[in-house]
Amino acid sequence: MTEPLNDLSRLCIHTITTKNWNLEQAIEGYVQAGVPGVTVWRQWLDGIGAPRAGELLRTSGLDVVSLCRGGFYVADTEAGRSEAVDDNRRAIDEAAAIGAPLVVLVCGAQPGVPLLDARGMIRDGIEASLSHATQCGVKLAIEPLHPMYAADRSAINTIRQANDMAEAIGSPHCGVAVDVYHLWWDPELESEIRRCGEAGRLFAFHVCDWLSPTRDLLNDRGLMGDGCIPIRQIRGWVEATGFHGYNEVEIFSDELWRLDPADFTGKIKTAYLQHV
Ligand code: ZN
Helix, strand or coil, X not given: CCCCCCCHHHEEEECCCCCCCCHHHHHHHHHHHCCCEEEEEHHHHCCCCHHHHHHHHHHHCCEEEEXXXXXXXXXXXXXXXXXXXXXXXXXXXXXXXXXXXXXXEECECCCCCCHHHHHHHHHHHHHHHHHHHXXXXXXXXXXXXXXXXXXXXXXXXXXXXXXXXXXXXXXXXXXXXXXXXXXCCCCCHHHHHHHHHHCCCEEEEEECECCCCCCCCCCECECCCCCCCCHHHHHHHHHHXXXXXXXXXXXXXXXXXXXXXXXXXXXXHHHHHHHC
């Protein structure tokens, strides 16, 4: 069986992947490496500010794929939930300022808040954010996270839950981000990707790999091909729905962050061509 040839035309890198580069360095590094897309993490706007970041990004010619991340709607006080909605409003403004068409939502969870309650808060929070998002021409993507993050990062842990919530919300500005790291284990993955894509809600596709053993719950993601996720197969399911957006490389890794970011970007390109 011959596998389809890949090229770099759909490669996007998240700024957190090359953590030691600030925004200006990342822009320069990606352009030099021939990486066409970037997803900007909000911390990369600190200091520089979204308007100036937007100027740099537009001048660079890079495609701004999304802003990571909004969400965190779950809080055990009304004031906390209200602050989260305010913060998402700011995230949406920042996305508009840098030309990002999408804000990716890590929906939130808090130890002590029951998951069912948390999901209600998430839905309320997204609904409270949607009119501003719509006005700004920015979409919101629910990113289901692996269940190991259910206590403190996201009460949305499967793609079915994300699809159900996006469907219940029923806005063309609310969809789903599919991240292979969080979802690869799910026996419903193929069918729920199909459901998501056919509903026009598959807004983003994130890749990296699952290392075995995983030594840290947060910062031990692998480079594509170094773990056990069938990334190309999952990409095939995603693209079979008609998705033709970017394949976004999002790696948090204490080990890989030690590399020189330019060398690491080179490794990403090689791994991308072979395994995505
Ligand atoms: Zn992701």
